[in-house]
Amino acid sequence: MDIATLRATHPDHWKLATAIRALAMDAVQAANSGHPGAPMGLADVATVLYRNHLKFDAKAPGWADRDRFVLSAGHASMLLYALLHLTGYEQATLEQVKSFRQWGSRMAGHPEYGHLEGVETTTGPLGQGISTAVGMAIAEKSMAARFGKKVVDHKIWVIAGDGCLMEGISQEAIGLAGKQELDNLIVLWDNNNITIDGRVTVSDITDQHKRFEASGWQVLACDGHDPADIDRALTEAKKAKRPVLVDCKTIIGFGAPTKSDSYSVHGSPLGDKELAATKEIYGWPYGPFEIPAEIKADWEAIGAKGATARAEWEERLNALSPAKKAEFERQMSRGVSKKLASAIRAFKKAQSEAAPKVATRKASEMVLAAVNPVIPETIGGSADLTGSNLTLTPGLGDFMPDNRKGRYIRYGIREHGMAAAMNGLYLHGGVRPYGGTFFCFTDYARGAMRLSALMGVPAVYVMTHDSIGLGEDGPTHQPVEHLAICRATPNTWTFRPADVIETAEAWELALSSEKTPSVLALSRQNLPTLRTKHSGANLTAKGAYVLEEAAGKRQAVIMATGSEVEIALKAREILQAQAIGTRVVSMPCMELFAAQDEAYRRKILPPGAVRVAVEAAVRQPWDRWLLGERGTEKKAGFVGMEGFGASAPADRLYQEFGITAEAVAEKVKSLL
Ligand SMILES: Cc1ncc(C[n+]2csc(CCOP(=O)(O)OP(=O)(O)O)c2C)c(N)n1
Secondary structure: HHHHHHHHHHHHHHHHHHHHHHHHHHHHHOOOOOHHHHHHHHHHHHHHHHHHOOOOOOOOOHHHHHHHHEEOOOOHHHHHHHHHHHHHOOOHHHHHHOOOOOOOOOOOOOOOOOOOOOOOOOOOOOOOOHHHHHHHHHHHHHHHHHHOOOOOOOOOEHHHHHHHHHHHHHHHHHHHHHOOOOEEEEEEEOOEEEEOOEEHHHHHOHHHHHHHHHHEEEEEEEOOOOOHHHHHHHHHHHHOOEEEEEEOOOOOOOOOOOOOOHHHHOOOOOOOOHHHHHHHHHHOOOOOOOOOHHHHHHHHHHHOOOOHHHHHHHHHHHOOHHHHHHHHHHHOOOOOOOHHHHHHHHHHHHHHHHHEEEEEEOOOOOOOOHEEEEOOOOEEEEEOOOOHHHHOOOOOOOOEEEEEEOOOOEEOOOHHHHHHHHHHHHHHOOOOOEEEHHHHHHHHHHHHHHHHHHHHHEEEEEEEEEOOHHHHOOOOOOOOOOOHHHHOOOOOOEEOOOOHHHHHHHHHHHHHHOOEEEEEOOOEEOOOOOOOOOOOOOOHHOOOOOEEEOOOEEEEEEEEEEOOHHHHHHHHHHHHHOEEEEEEEOOOOOOHHOOOOOOHHHOOOOOOOOOEEOEEEEEHHHHHHOOOOOHHHHHEEEOOOOOOEEEOOOOOOOOHHOHHHHHHHHHHHHHO
């Protein structure tokens, strides 16, 4: 539909949509940076969505039963910011719009979760939004099964562009959503045939309809500039029995006289001349950021229309039994159940007595078997490595179209999609997600793991097969740089527990975390229980602690994590036999150790002694503890990996790569 027809046939709609377009153009112009084209192209779709379909109340951004709206095309951030401002979200003031993309503004370059109410997830890295939305849709189904449709019954709406659909992660998400028949998920595709390099067809000729249909989706289409046609498609989408793709044919930069339908309007300001000419075409005689009061009032009425539905929902919530209502509210507000600490304490007590020799992946399974029955909001899963990651515990049941109460997700071989879905599960509320794969394939999941950290989503990544200790699968599967990568990521706890007790402590921290994701790097090979004397205190919470004190004068400190703590203890025996007093420090989480006060760090790593770290991985993250914090180069050494591993049984690899108690003892002696 062209502008003249649209204005003539839908004048009310036209004014509403033009307000979005004008704000987007003005804000990008003022910031001298941003993406006006997509908001201009999407304004009609978004107006129909917010006006006629989206269940929301601008005055209650956290309403548990609201529809979720995910702008997967995060570069179109001004579309979302304009909608939030116009509909009356308190934080989305006009001042914020005017300071779009500037220091301190809630309206960041790309929408950021936690900066501005109404932003459901951080988007910008293309493909993440649509994939996160799949997790939200799963969470909705799970919550509805547990608490009933009377209190949980909403949709997840996504706007995704060509870029989102081209990213590989989107196929993982689409495949998962199709298999799971997520009929609460509706993706509106901004089909404008433009990306940054030009037409989509310069790089892609995929038939998206066939692609989505092949993955089990229903596909609808509409003219993305015809409000009646958009409304028809969205109405139909809500009735679907499967996830829905609505192909919205749009024109990027709709109405811009020389720039519409071209890449030139994708990611730069229109410029004063083009902007004025566009407003002329729109019949919008208002100055920058000027929205006529009656148009703002119409938008605010749209923002308020969900209030009745919300009040009715509150009545239904209050009709639940007090215990059920309290549990619903605890889970939605992500409160940590008191049962977690007591379950972990009992587990630690029993295991320190039993002292099993088990791989930490097995220890993790044992912890989960104790925790999952008492923490009903955990939802586990694995990227097709259940038998290796040991993430499934009895009684969870598979989450499936015919079993929405199942708490175990078969993610398939989709590490990135799994990580993004975990973000969505948590962001939706009511769910604490954990998911497993091989530690080496952190790389495949990393885009979404980084967003967990950036958003403050405490997802738990169960990453097993954490070193050359996995053995015969060889260097393709043996992580060496991954601990460094995880430790380099801000706001991420990288745990590498040494035994069953540290594994339980790491799980306790991970499941109590409010804003930090955890990576549990777990061994394939069996490890002895090192902490056989029960202590109620969570020593892993300190990040590092003295596991074995030096006998006699302390001359050396050996630091180690995970499977190498056993090696460190053996090295200590060798050294003590030669009257070299040696302390062993277990350091299951560097980030938590770094967060302790100076006095504690100094107590654990006092200056003066020789320091040797041993870890079957690259040295990089250790230098702070070896050379810094009062260590010195002359008295510091590292025993670990310098390159990739190899295929062989684990014991042979440890010998060949020189990660042995003898080598550690020799290293210490060479530095004395
Ligand atoms: C993972 C990722 N890769 C690259 C980019 C940079 N980028 C931002 S928008 C864009 C093109 C997206 O095209 P489309 O989705 O069609 O958006 P439109 O041009 O319609 O606004 C690219 C490559 C990004 N944001 N994320």
